[in-house]
Amino acid sequence: MSQSQDCALLSICDLKKFYDQPGGGKLTILDVPEFQIARGEQVVLRGESGSGKTTLLHVISGIVPADSGSIRLEGVELMQFSEAKRDRIRAAKMGYVFQTFNLLPAFTALENVRLGMSFARGELDIERAKDLLNRVGLHDRMHYLPGQLSVGQQQRVAVARALVNRPILLLADEPTANVDPANQERMIELIAKQCQEESVALLLVTHSDAVASRFSRVEQLSEINRALRTASV
Amino acid sequence: MNLLSIALRNLRYRKLASFLTALSMALGVALVVLVLTISGVIEKSLEKTSNVGYNLIVGAKGSPLQLVFNTVFFLSQPVENVPYAYYMEYLPADGRQKEYQRIGGELKEPERSGLYSFLMQGGFAIPLCMGDYVDEFRCVATTPDYFGLLKHGDLNDQDYRFSQGRNFVDYSEDYGFFEAVVGSQVADRLGLKPGSQIFASHGAESGQAHGQGFVVVGILEPTGSPNDRGAFVNIEGFYLLEGHVAPERDEESGLEKRGTAQGPQRQGVLSKVRLPVEKREVTAILLKPNGFAAMSMEKQINKTKFAQAVSPIGQIEGLLGVFVRPLRWAFLGLTSLVVIVSAISILVSIYNSMNDRKKDIAVMRALGASRDHITAIILLESLLIALAGGLVGWLVGHALGPLSNAWTMPTTGVKIDWFAVQSRWELWIVPGLVFLGTMAGAIPAMAAYRTPVARNL
Ligand SMILES: Nc1ncnc2c1ncn2[C@@H]1O[C@H](COP(=O)(O)OP(=O)(O)OP(=O)(O)O)[C@@H](O)[C@H]1O
Numbered sequence: 217m218s219q220s221q222d223c224a225l226l227s228i229c230d231l232k233k234f235y236d237q238p239g240g241g242k243l244t245i246l247d248v249p250e251f252q253i254a255r256g257e258q259v260v261l262r263g264e265s266g267s268g269k270t271t272l273l274h275v276i277s278g279i280v281p282a283d284s285g286s287i288r289l290e291g292v293e294l295m296q297f298s299e300a301k302r303d304r305i306r307a308a309k310m311g312y313v314f315q316t317f318n319l320l321p322a323f324t325a326l327e328n329v330r331l332g333m334s335f336a337r338g339e340l341d342i343e344r345a346k347d348l349l350n351r352v353g354l355h356d357r358m359h360y361l362p363g364q365l366s367v368g369q370q371q372r373v374a375v376a377r378a379l380v381n382r383p384i385l386l387l388a389d390e391p392t393a394n395v396d397p398a399n400q401e402r403m404i405e406l407i408a409k410q411c412q413e414e415s416v417a418l419l420l421v422t423h424s425d426a427v428a429s430r431f432s433r434v435e436q437l438s439e440i441n442r443a444l445r446t447a448s449v
Numbered sequence: 450m451n452l453l454s455i456a457l458r459n460l461r462y463r464k465l466a467s468f469l470t471a472l473s474m475a476l477g478v479a480l481v482v483l484v485l486t487i488s489g490v491i492e493k494s495l496e497k498t499s500n501v502g503y504n505l506i507v508g509a510k511g512s513p514l515q516l517v518f519n520t521v522f523f524l525s526q527p528v529e530n531v532p533y534a535y536y537m538e539y540l541p542a543d544g545r546q547k548e549y550q551r552i553g554g555e556l557k558e559p560e561r562s563g564l565y566s567f568l569m570q571g572g573f574a575i576p577l578c579m580g581d582y583v584d585e586f587r588c589v590a591t592t593p594d595y596f597g598l599l600k601h602g603d604l605n606d607q608d609y610r611f612s613q614g615r616n617f618v619d620y621s622e623d624y625g626f627f628e629a630v631v632g633s634q635v636a637d638r639l640g641l642k643p644g645s646q647i648f649a650s651h652g653a654e655s656g657q658a659h660g661q662g663f664v665v666v667g668i669l670e671p672t673g674s675p676n677d678r679g680a681f682v683n684i685e686g687f688y689l690l691e692g693h694v695a696p697e698r699d700e701e702s703g704l705e706k707r708g709t710a711q712g713p714q715r716q717g718v719l720s721k722v723r724l725p726v727e728k729r730e731v732t733a734i735l736l737k738p739n740g741f742a743a744m745s746m747e748k749q750i751n752k753t754k755f756a757q758a759v760s761p762i763g764q765i766e767g768l769l770g771v772f773v774r775p776l777r778w779a780f781l782g783l784t785s786l787v788v789i790v791s792a793i794s795i796l797v798s799i800y801n802s803m804n805d806r807k808k809d810i811a812v813m814r815a816l817g818a819s820r821d822h823i824t825a826i827i828l829l830e831s832l833l834i835a836l837a838g839g840l841v842g843w844l845v846g847h848a849l850g851p852l853s854n855a856w857t858m859p860t861t862g863v864k865i866d867w868f869a870v871q872s873r874w875e876l877w878i879v880p881g882l883v884f885l886g887t888m889a890g891a892i893p894a895m896a897a898y899r900t901p902v903a904r905n906l
């Protein structure tokens with residue numbers, strides 16, 4: 217890794233995550249000695265199904281607690297914080313786009329985007345929400361409910377929502393898995409472009425070679441995650 | 450978006466369930482308000498009306514409550530009579546002799562004063578004859594003292610006033626003994642004015658009307674008491690009507706001697722001939738004894754075989770305690786159950802939606818919502834349904850109150866106003882709704898609090 221720990225936006229050290237096995241005992245899912253992302257850097261994460269990509273994103277975002285190790289965001293150790301504090305940090309500094317079911321069905325596109333601003337302390341800026349929907353090409357769909365949008369349109373709303381709070385890190389977990397290849401291209405283009413414009417760092421999980429080939433830094437989880445090496449040996 | 454608008458969006462998304470649960474809450478609260486209003490009105494009217502300005506009602510032996518209902522509220526079946534001579538025992542000082550001189554007839558020991566006169570100094574006794582009707586209204590035969598000595602109002606300090614005309618008199622040059630005063634409702638209903646004639650019908654509403662009518666000389670101002678529903682006729686004229694003459698009775702058996710119920714010979718309406726004392730009976734005597742004599746007097750009278758004395762306030766208090774208040778609690782219990790059941794339906798409705806909403810909750814958590822945010826949203830949803838439904842129910846309950854006037858006002862004489870809070874229990878409705886809404890929301894909110902995020906993304 218070229219960056220030093222100090223100027224890294226995200227810096228992971230000796231991170232471990234276990235899950236209880238159904239038969240008893242613990243299974244190590246993540247064992248990451250070192251992983252870093254610089255400010256505004258765009259990283260693609262690849263790996264086999266079940267290798268722990270989603271788990272890593274969950275642990276970084278604080279949705280799932282890690283068992284040991286260190287996660288620093290802008291040099292601040294996140295492992296020391298309570299769950300509530302991690303929630304606040306996630307609300308303020310991270311955006312998240314999931315593979316499916318990103319939007320709340322009871323809320324319109326615009327309301328879904330505004331929801332992204334609801335849980336962080338700070339101003340609710342409706343113009344920002346409208347601007348982002350414009351930029352993802354949905355200015356004429358703002359008041360549609362998710363059920364009235366195509367899957368691709370829903371994902372674009374999700375991207376707008378993930379960025380509305382001006383995060384410093386966007387976590388995207390296979391955001392194009394349900395989109396046809398032509399749109400997949402445009403979707404990734406959109407995410408990469410928006411992140412670049414707002415200088416948001418991006419950690420993107422994908423199975424697609426085409427998608428991965430667009431990015432300069434592509435990480436194989438098997439290289440980062442020691443749990444996989446020991447398991448496969 | 451704040452938590453409140455998020456909760457509102459969620460409710461709007463499940464329109465039907467939200468509407469139905471709010472409706473059931475509205476229904477429950479409306480019923481509670483209605484029960485509180487009606488029971489409050491009944492209780493108030495009973496308490497108010499039993500505060501009558503006399504202490505005792507004396508009448509023939511029988512049901513004390515019936516005597517009170519008959520005399521004070523003009524309800525229930527007419528009761529038996531006592532002789533007029535018995536009434537005369539209650540007249541203060543030389544009242545008995547004066548009454549005898551006024552009426553004439555046969556009376557034992559006419560020169561002595563009444564047996565209870567020593568307890569009646571400064572008080573009064575007013576005779577009533579009841580049992581006849583003027584249309585559907587009770588005909589009350591009494592003396593002018595009824596409006597001269599009695600008062601009305603919440604504090605019992607207001608004189609009876611006449612919106613038209615005047616009180617009737619014992620004998621008038623125009624109409625003899627046949628003058629009448631009617632309550633405001635009677636006048637409205639029957640379209641009576643001073644100068645109109647009313648006819649008492651014997652025994653029942655549908656009974657045969659007497660040939661001799663009474664001329665209305667006064668119409669009472671509304672009092673909010675049963676007197677608004679009374680047609681008051683001069684007792685002297687009443688005795689002269691056919692069938693109102695008491696027969697002679699056998700002293701041993703008390704059975705009536707046939708052919709003795711004959712009225713006096715009179716020439717024309719203006720004749721000054723009265724029905725003699727021994728042929729008169731009264732249904733009730735309103736007694737206001739001197740000072741604190743009422744208690745001992747009530748006991749003394751009730752010891753006799755002949756008559757009973759009842760205290761209207763005591764009887765009504767008894768009625769309230771034994772019947773009205775327990776009944777109110779029973780109704781309140783039942784209607785509260787409806788409210789609780791609707792709170793449970795809120796619980797069930799929200800709880801059932803939790804399965805569909807696990808993903809929503811996970812997404813919100815991923816957007817940075819804390820467990821407390823999620824809990825608050827669910828609690829708000831439950832509270833909003835409970836409060837919105839409850840508020841509508843409260844309004845509907847109060848709107849129904851005045852609508853029930855048509856039914857309650859004629860019997861209670863109390864008008865239910867819009868938004869008149871009849872019971873202090875009503876103040877508990879809002880805290881109660883907040884409590885129930887919170888309780889109903891607590892279980893789903895707890896489930897929401899525990900929803901694992903990672904597994905639902
Ligand atoms: N709650 C859990 N309890 C036990 N094991 C779990 C739990 N969640 C995930 N796992 C295990 O962790 C491993 C990694 O899962 P993860 O979802 O991170 O994989 P992934 O790389 O995202 O796969 P995919 O590409 O299919 O999405 C899997 O083997 C899974 O069985």
Ligand SMILES: [Mg+2]
Nearest residue numbers: 269270271389
């Ligand atoms: Mg995954």
